[in-house]
Amino acid sequence: MHLIIAEKNIAAQRIAGFLNSSGNPKTEKDNNVSIYRFDDKVALGLRGHVVEVDFEDGYKNWRSETHTPRTLIDAGIIRVPTEKKIVALIKKLSRKADLVTIATDYDREGELIGKEAYEIVREANKKVPVNRARFSAITMQEISAAFDNPTEIDFDLAAAGEARQEIDLVWGASLTRFISIAAKRGGKNILSVGRVQSPTLAMIVDREKEISEFIPVPYWMLSIISKKDEEQFEARHTHGKFDLKEEAEKALSGTKGPVLVKEKKEGSRTDKAPAPFDTTGYIVAASRLGLSASSAMRVAEDLYMNGFISYPRTDNTVYPDSLDLKGILNELKKSFRRDTEWVIANMRDTPTKGKKTSTDHPPIHPTGAAKPGDLDEKSWKVYELIVRRFLATLSPDARWKTLKYLFDAGGEEYTSTGQRLEYEGYRMVYQYSQARDQALPDLSEGEKLPLADTVLEEKETQPPPRYSQSKLIQQMEELGLGTKSTRHEVIGKLVSRRYVEDNPLKPTQVGMAVTESLEKHATLITKPDMTRTIEGHMEEIKKASRSKDEAVNESRSMLNQIFDDLEKNEEVIGEEIMDRTAEERIVGKCPICGSNLMIRTTKGMAQFVGCTNYPDCSFNLNLPSVQWGKAIRDDVNICDQHNLNYVKLIRAGARPWEIGCPLCNHIRSNIDALEMMDSVNSEVIRKMHENHIYSVFEISKLPVAEIAAKMSFSDKQAFEFKREADGVLEELRKRSEVKKFVRKTIPPKKGRSHSKVSNGLFSLDITDLGRLSCANKDALKTLKLNDEEAEKLIFEAKLIHNKAIFKEMGIPAISINKYFKSGFIDPDNLVRIHPAYLSYKSGINIDTVHKHVNIVCEKKGITPPPGMSRKTFEKGRTELMSLKGFEEEMLDKMYYAGVLNFKTLVEAEADKLSEITKISRKKIMDFKKEAEKNK
């Protein structure tokens, strides 16, 4: 059997499809891994790397005294399987194989991934021959050529990849641990360091510094407006920027009409059709459609998986010869008929090409025809972009006609340029870069025109812009940082570590502090040069002019030197970072004592803005709970009124929630409650705010004397005020109980959120569970609740509310549960229903029931029914049971009707008894007769 191992499942599937000679390959699942059988062959897809480098045992604990971060440098490195099922399957299949072909991607990581597979094969089968198929596109032509001429695994190339892995692990892990421990950060808040992420972060930090240090310089621009017939146009002074206002004004005062056309230059310009997409080019184009780098990759991955486009991770901008461009065009006719036919009719001699050729994959191109209905809106936009880009690479260049005039206005020279699209070329099918005609009137040399107006504008030089995601990815590529598959993820990593935020990207204080510390003490890791050096070494390893171990060890000794310095300065580094990050949580000054106000989090989920002078000053402002997002300072916006930084809540996968000024937010979220106090009016609120009291809770916590002093109240007024606040708090407590209850009882639906239901109840004046328990069902139905839900709400409320009442009366919980289980959920039941029945149904003995009945009656001011001893009760039961034709289940009904024994049976009215018990009148009469006799 011939085992073929590809880099990924989909590649295995397609390779099998191209190689099989008889019918379709048979798809099988082995332990949830797909394999493709055909002829005497089996194709299996890996999932990229199926093993991972890690340190040998004993280095798990970050805070170990002996295994410090530094010791990671020289710790042993092992390889551990990450895809256990695949590894097991390779072993199983290898045992039966007489030939194994490694058919992973044709690049360095592909070679390493192939070597990892090879090692696994060897563990299971020492002898089987293993060869290597190399192809740069999964097309019929390339695949059959690759399998017809197999080669050997390039172990030197794989070793180059291993060197990269080991160096990355050693540097990344040791520095990450060191700096996290120094800054006392653990768990989700660790500070990571790496060969790619740290230089990328440094780029963003450097740009921010450039921006903040930028000093704008004013300059002046001078232009004139003239017209030919009724067509107006503008011309700029040929001096361009004037650094001095006087100069510009001088030129302005020299400018006199008429405007003489001194020179006319006509020309043309070629506008080249764009090169094929590689990953970066695609991300840049997709960002113009409004997609972030990661969502662009997600969508492309999806299109690829569904067979609409080729592999989206590629460095190649040159179509390989093996690519069937005509075939693709024919396929595209199905969904882009007009455009495709135009391209076929006007096709350029050779497709455009970019600067990079590589062996891994072809440039991104469409592979199948999709219709708009096949895809969601975003995917369609991306698919169309890729199709149109492909069409554009086969289309002729566009051509522009250019026009340039030179004018003289009283001795001052002005110029104006225009352009007009002369030949659309590729722009017929690719309209993503806006190209505007700039129209100028047709003038001839020597012509004199009126001077309609002059414009002198003052401008300022601008700082460089912050990096957009796509610009950063382009820059990373230029510097050799990361790969086509990882660049966009690096940005995500920097965001999730809270090193950078927003789009365009802006570093946080943590990001800046970490970068500065590293720049000071471990410069190497913050520079793209490290990647370049490693690339150089890898090149040597590949050529076997250097060994992997030599390269890794050299890197280790450099890192050891860095740690000499780091360990000496551990405390300083830690403090620097901690100071900077504390600063990031300060939102302004305390209005009471002037100390700093800081965002803080309690051990639970609560977060708030509190005074750093606590406990001497207890000023604090509530913020929404952590479940809505972690509160951080907004560096840009500051409240005009309170002079505090805005606060926003950030949560993974969600847009930040702007809370605004924390004090405004505090006031806003407490105003409704305050207005529930009868004596509160706008004047009272003004007075409260003046004294920094913002909530009912704060009033209720203040001593009466202090309220009196601050609010200029009499002691009595202050006392009343505080009592009122306590009342409102109690009311709010009940409301929150209702809210909690609604959340628990009613599932949320579209247009009927929990808070809508709760607020609806409050507006119906149903503000506690007691009121809800006796609410009108129809009234509840106005809150978009259906019949069943309204009933459920009332019933469940009754359960909870009445349970509380029973408890309050002093009935033990165990008995309450028994009553409730038997359906006696109302205290009234205990008054209205005969104790015998209560006892019979609930299983509580009659004496105890009597005790409870007495309690309830007393609370309600009702005379309790006469007591009955257990003995008498039992005797009555025996009496009833002795009646001829009396059955056990009749007891239930009799008790309910208040018939307990012969005596009560005789006294009962026959008709009524029959009605209640549903026992026939005749039988009742017989029972009565017999009872009368035996009484």
Place this chain on the structure above:
DNA sequence: GCAAGGTC
């Protein structure tokens, strides 16, 4: 709990 690189 750490990197970067594959892939899902």
